[in-house]
Amino acid sequence: MRHAALFVAVCLAFAPSAHSAETAAAAPASELARSITIPYEAFTLDNGLRVVVHTDRKAPVVAVQAWYNVGSKDEPKGKTGFAHLFEHIGLFNPTENLPGGLMVPLRDIGATDWNGTTWFDRTNFFQTVPTSALEQALYMESDRMGHLLGALNQERLDNQRGVVQNEKRQGDNQPYGMVEYAQLETLFPEGHPYRHSTIGSMADLDAATLEDLRQWHRDNYGPNNAVLSLAGDIDVATARRLVEKYFGHIPRGAANEPAAADIPTLPKRVDLTLHDRVPATRLYRTWVVPGTLDDQTAELDIAATVLGGLNSSRLDEALVRREQVAVAVTTSYLPFHRLGLFEVTVDVKPGQDPEAVGRRLDALIADYVAKGPTADEVARATTSWLASFIRAIEPTGGFGGKSVILAEGALYAGDPGYYPRTVTADYAAATPASVRKTLQAWLSRPVLAITVAPGEREAYEEAVAERPAPAPVAPLAITPREKMPGVGTMKPLDFPDVERARLGNGLEVVYARSTAVPMTQVAVEFDAGVAADPADALGTQRLLLSLLDQGTATRDATAIAETSERLGATLTTQASLDRTAVLLGIVSPNLAPGLDLLADVVRRPAFNEADLERVRAQQLAAIDQERSSPNGIGLRALPGLLYGKAHPYGRPFSGLGRPEAVTALDRDDLVAFHQRWLRPDNARIFVVSDRPLAELQPLLEARFGDWQAPEAAKGRKDFSADIPAPQPRIVLIDRPQSPQSLILGAVVLPVSGKDDLVAFNAANEVIGNGFLSRINQDIRETRGWSYGLNGRVSLAEQRSPYIISAPVQANRTGESVQVLIDQYAAFLGDKGVTAAERERTINGSVRSLPGGFETSAAVLNALRGNALYGRPDTYWETLGPKYEALSAADMDAAARRIIRDEDLVWVVVGDAASVKPQLEKLGMTVEVRAAE
The missing domain is CATH 3.30.830.10 (Metalloenzyme, LuxS/M16 peptidase-like)
Structure with a gap:
């Protein structure tokens, strides 16, 4: 059925941006929402396979996504983790006609973004491939769907079982890594489809048999239980011919009706205390709420964003900035097919009473539920979401991208256009009253309150040391098919042309054009990096970067955050070993005021004492967090062993520094570092935009062209220290x-x-x-x-x-x-x-x-x-x-x-x-x- 005219790319029609800050105004959210569309066509094969096609000719690639209507919520008791285990088998093991597996040919054809994922509601496999390799990719994906079981044997099952159990260990081994299990087991009653995690239990994974996995495929992996989404350098006529050729012969499988699931309510508040080897206490508040198809989805997401998802959020403002009893807060809404989770987390500042912070958190949430958000908060949350959606649909595939959005809509709602059409309209229509009504309906119910305190972990469930030898299972017949097609003539990379300009003060601008979506990316980059940190004050640069968006000569932290949110902008800082950058990502209609904000943050940071103390506490907490995770522990030790502590590379690569040094830094240290390193004669500006350089250069000139270097000497990194001879041990x-x-x-x-x-x-x-x-x-x-x-x-x-x-x-x-x-x-x-x-x-x-x-x-x-x-x-x-x-x-x-x-x-x-x-x-x- 034809749903929309097929265009070259995502259609986002905006009015041209103003050329000066004085005349610029943020594009309204309603305009952003109306302008988002992903044109597609859809058809269904006789065997029930639903196919969605979107044409985007910006690059000679096609994103191929196969989504299956099965996830961990569909697992019966005693078989937890099966959906995810089978995803591994489908992704990493041979098929009947590809005895070497799919990974080698995928690499050979130059696939990018290839992977597979499983969650409560679905399993998917995906890859983005050169257009000339599309037939080979479809052959492989169809062999995974219709010709897998004959290649599955006990050895391959055991190998992937071990990999999955190590994936579980890796997640569990992280700080706070055991919380999800307690959340699900407490929020959902026995027998509820969402009560167990997607990774499953060690015992159930140990017990999985070859026949179990064979039956799982028969029950869930038929074409009538799948959506195939193709996005990129392809049209629907070509797609129909190729999909029929490679998938049309696969017979229908069992019909899987996704497990029904109600939205449970706790009879009363539940308080749990867990222990972990963590540096700080973390508080959780969690409710079960409606899921992705509910008409309250936008309101729930906006409610979470305003409470703890924005830089200007209610909880950030109260607990982190004003009262300074927490070092980090988050609030998230996770929508699933049948229901969703609304979760708040607070990392308590060391030295504060967790129980007192918990009571204050509960009071803030209760007040928010009673009064709801303001109109400005709703507008900022909506604009931020719409801007993030625009960024998400720039690629054709991968973990996000247009093919993902179309596949999700088709799988869950029976409508590939559900997200760009229905959901964006819901966000644009949300009001303070509708958000407050939703809050009162769902967050007035009893909450699950978990406290994770420092201490010895509770007992850990391990896999069995030795599994008994399984009973022999007869091999299945293999159905041969035609040989896999070859790869056609590849188009070489056509990298965007690079243009350069210089501002009045000599600052170089390096530019390339990208017109897929109306976005502009700007990086003001400095020759600094972690290597520029003073040897006796490691962590200086990280502290400075954290303070840049916390106040300028004319804006405080809240004003900076609110301005960024109204513009749909992301304003971030970044430091590698060798370079430091302040980055702006923004919808191009709001570029002029976005550059005003960027210039203010880069050129005129205030480094207020009150902000310094707050951010210092957050950095010290981040150091403690780094010292509690396996990767953080290892990567803090490694640089000194390799380079010696006197070398600029011989310090923790994260740049967080040493606690004693961070504690001793004062405002003068930060001002001096800023003057030595973050200056125009040590900088370069990089821009990628849908707007031409001729339009951008006056905007940059007006904000950075009069920026002059301070009198202080420019910083110089000293790499004269000898790297010690290797000491293998x-x-x-x-x-x-x-x-x-x-x-x-x-x-x-x-x-x-x-x-x-x-x-x-x-x-x-x-x-x-x-x-x-x-x-x-x-x-x-x-x-x-x-x-x-x-x-x-x-x-x-x-x-x-x-x-x-x-x-x-x-x-x-x-x-x-x-x-x-x-x-x-x-x-x-x-x-x-x-x-x-x-x-x-x-x-x-x-x-x-x-x-x-x-x-x-x-x-x-x-x-x-x-x-x-x-x-x-x-x-x-x-x-x-x-x-x-x-x-x-x-x-x-x-x-x-x-x-x-x-x-x-x-x-x-x-x-x-x-x-x-x-x-x-x-x-x-x-x-x-x-x-x-």
Whole structure:
């Protein structure tokens, strides 16, 4: 059925923006809402497969999304986690006609954004592929749908079971990682479809049999239970022909009616206290509310946004800014198919009484429920949501994008246009009265109040040590089909033309145009970064950046936040090792006032004492949080081991710094840092916009052209400190009660981001970087000891580090380190790149280039990277020929020249009581440390 005329891209018709701050006005939310549409056409095959097609010719790629009407809410008792486990089997295992699995051909054709996900209500598989590889992608997706079971055997089930159980351990191992289980079990009665988590229980995963999984596929993966969404360089006539060709033969399966689920109400308030190895107490307030198809969805989301989702939110203003009893607050509305969750979290400021903060939180919520939001709050929340929706529909696919939005609408509402049409209209129509009515209907009911306090964790459910051997299961017949089609002629990357201009003060502007959506991305970038932090005051830059949007000469923090929200803007700061940036993302009709705000924040920060003390407390709390998570613990220790503490790279890469230094900083320190580093003679402006440079340059000139450097000397980074000679050893950092260990292996390379690393990166994809890398295939896919691991170079302006990251189940820590050592030694020895690995890597690297720059943010990052590493504007377009010219010998030579595996230092974060004996068997020095 034809639903709308098919246009080239998302249609967003706005009036031209004003050219000066004086005449500029924010586009009203109603105009934004009316202007959002994703044109599509839909049809249904005889076997029940629903297909949705959207045409977007901005790049020669097509997003392919297969959504199945089954999630964890559809799992019967004793089979929790099955939907997610089967997603892994479908994603990572062979099919009947692809005995090597889908991952190798997906990489070979240059797929981007490929993955699969499962949640309460659905399972999906997705990939974005070059247009000339679309037929191959559809063949693979149809083989996953209709030709999977004959390739599923016990060994593959056991491997993916191990991977999923390690995914569970990885999530559980994070601070506050056990809260979801308590929430669901308390909010929902026994037998309710939403009572268990999507990841499931260890016991149920242990009990899954091969026949269980076969039946799960038969019951849920038929074409009549699916939606296929195609968005990008395709039209409906082509889609109909190809989908019929590859999916039309698959027979209907069982009809799955999604599990019905009421919205339960607690009989009275429930208070629970949990314990975890966390630095600060966190308070939770949770209610069960209506879900995505309810006509109150927009009001619930607006209510959550106003309460704790905006920078200017009620809870931020009261608890964080004014009373300063909390360091962070969030409020979220999570809509599912049958119901939703409304959740508030508050991180209590260290030294405050959690019970008193909890009572104050409850009083603030009660007052908000009674009175509701103001008209201005509703308008700001609505504009912020609409702007985020516009950003979300810039890509064709991935985890978001137009194909996702169309598939969700078709699956849940039976209407692909449900979100861009119905939901946006609901947001535009929301009023303070309608939001207040919704609040009073749902948040006046009894709440689940959870407190997570520092302390010993409660007992942890582990998997069985040894499962009994399963009974033999007869193999299934395999139905062969035609050979998978090849790949057509690929279109090379056409990177946007780069233009440059200079403002009156000499400040350079680097510009590229992207017209997919009416968005402008601006980065004011400085040659600073974490490496610019004073050696005796680590954390200075992070504290300064946190204060930039907390007050200027003319605006306080609330005014800055409210202005940003009215404009539908995102105003953020960012610091890598080498660069510091203030970024503005904004709908282009509001660009002029958005640039006013950006210039004010960059040029005229106030650094008020009251704001300084509040933000300092938040940064100290963030340091404590970093020191409680496995990744944070490891990555705080690693830089000093690699570079030495005197080197600018020898400090925590996060830039949070050291607590004693952050505590000692005063306003004068921040002003001095700002004058040395955040100045026009140390800056460059990058812009990606749908508006031409000729229109943008006067706007930038008016706001930055008269900016003059201060008299203070410009900052200079000192890299003269020697990098210490490598000291290969294992540094074990004790983190008790850890069901997983985090392994980090690292070495400083003799190269920087300015070197030509094309051959090295290609070689490293074979050994360390990506799903198909040898270390990931060995430890994750073959042994099932990890959810995923990688080894990659972290590009830097000076000598760059190479870091292996491997979270593994605790009882396999020592063996995993040995596997990593053996894999790198073999690869850098006599087992280098094979012909098949070379072909796959080169094909994938070349063919994925056109799909890598769908969004304006991706183009902006490319411009910034080119400038940092001294690359020409045409750099990305030259990569294809460079890759194609590489031989396996070239790749081997680059890897062997750059990596010395015998110099790797290993950091392991885990429970020393169980891990140390494993590591001592490796014959290396083991140094045990307490967590920082």
